[in-house]
Amino acid sequence: MTVAVVGASSFIGRALQARAQTASWRFLDWRTALAEDAWLDGVDCLINCAFDPALKREPYSAARDIDLQLAERLRDYPQVHYLMLSSRMVYGPAAADGRLHEALLPQPINLYGAAKWQSEQALQCLLEQRLTVLRLSNVCGYELGGGRQSFFAMAARSLSEQGRIVLDMSPFIERDFLPVEILAAWLPLIAAAPQPGVFNLGAGQGTATGRIAQWLIQGYGEGELLVSNLREHDPFWLDLSAATQAYGIAGVDTAQLRDYCLALGQRLRLVKDAAQ
Missing domain, CATH: 3.90.25 (UDP-galactose 4-epimerase; domain 1)
Known part of the structure; x- marks a missing residue:
C-alpha cells in the first residue's frame, strides 16, 4: 500500500509525518502535486490536507478547489482511492441535541462549509466508489x-x-474536539482499507x-x-457510529x-x- 499526502506542511500533514507508520508515505506540497503527475505512479491512496484559505472568505470557485483539481488528475490513475478531509461545517447548525450524523441533509451557513459541500459533490461525480469523505470535527x-x-x-x-x-x-x-495526533493515528487505519462513503471523525461527544x-x-x-x-x-x-462500524474508531x-x-x-x- 503506497499512500501520498498532499499538504505536507499543513497542520494535519505535519501530524501525519510525525508518526512512524507513515515513514514510507509520499508527502508533497499542493503546488508540486498540481504541477505534474509523476508522483502518482504506484500510489494506492491519496489524502489531501491542502485547502485554499480564500474559500473561507470568498464564494466557491472551482479554480481554487484543490480537492477538485487533484481528483481530476485521477482519471488516468484508476487504482487510486481518494480520502477527502471535509468538515462538520457542511452540516450547518445542529439540532437541539447537538448531534450531527451522515444522514442529515447538508445546510452549510458559512463560506467554508459551502465550499466543502461543493467539493464533496464534485468529487462524488468524478470518483464515485473511489471516494471516502471524512467530515472532521474541531481538530x-x-x-x-x-x-x-x-x-x-x-x-x-x-x-x-x-x-x-x-x-x-x-x-x-459543548463542542466536539479531536486532537490532531489522534486523527493522525486514525488516518493510516482508514487509508489501509478505505471504504467509499461519508464518515464523521471526531471525539464522538x-x-x-x-x-x-x-x-x-x-x-x-x-x-x-x-x-x-x-x-x-x-x-x-x-455521531461516530458509521466510522466505528467501518474502522473500529471509538x-x-x-x-x-x-x-x-x-x-x-x-x-x-x-x-x-x-x-x-
Whole structure:
C-alpha cells in the first residue's frame, strides 16, 4: 500500500509525518502535486490536507478547489482511492441535541462549509466508489504559531500573551474536539482499507468550552477565564457510529481530552519560559 499526502506542511500533514507508520508515505506540497503527475505512479491512496484559505472568505470557485483539481488528475490513475478531509461545517447548525450524523441533509451557513459541500459533490461525480469523505470535527492541538483561527489557537495565544482566555459565548456550550495526533493515528487505519462513503471523525461527544479553557489554564499553571458574552452559540458533537462500524474508531473520552489539554497548557508554559 503506497499512500501520498498532499499538504505536507499543513497542520494535519505535519501530524501525519510525525508518526512512524507513515515513514514510507509520499508527502508533497499542493503546488508540486498540481504541477505534474509523476508522483502518482504506484500510489494506492491519496489524502489531501491542502485547502485554499480564500474559500473561507470568498464564494466557491472551482479554480481554487484543490480537492477538485487533484481528483481530476485521477482519471488516468484508476487504482487510486481518494480520502477527502471535509468538515462538520457542511452540516450547518445542529439540532437541539447537538448531534450531527451522515444522514442529515447538508445546510452549510458559512463560506467554508459551502465550499466543502461543493467539493464533496464534485468529487462524488468524478470518483464515485473511489471516494471516502471524512467530515472532521474541531481538530485541535499545539497551535500557537501558523496563524490558525481555531478555538484552541486563539485560546493558546491569549493565554500565552495576556494570561487569560476570553470566551464570547456561554462556557457551558459543548463542542466536539479531536486532537490532531489522534486523527493522525486514525488516518493510516482508514487509508489501509478505505471504504467509499461519508464518515464523521471526531471525539464522538461534546465537551464544555469553559472546561477546555479551565484545563488549559490548569496545565499552564496560571491565568484567568473571562466570559464576555453568554450567547448559546454552535453546540455540536459528531455521531461516530458509521466510522466505528467501518474502522473500529471509538472516539475520544473525557479523560483523554482533559489530559491532552493539561499537556498543551504545560507545553505553552515551557515555551513561554524558554522565550524569557
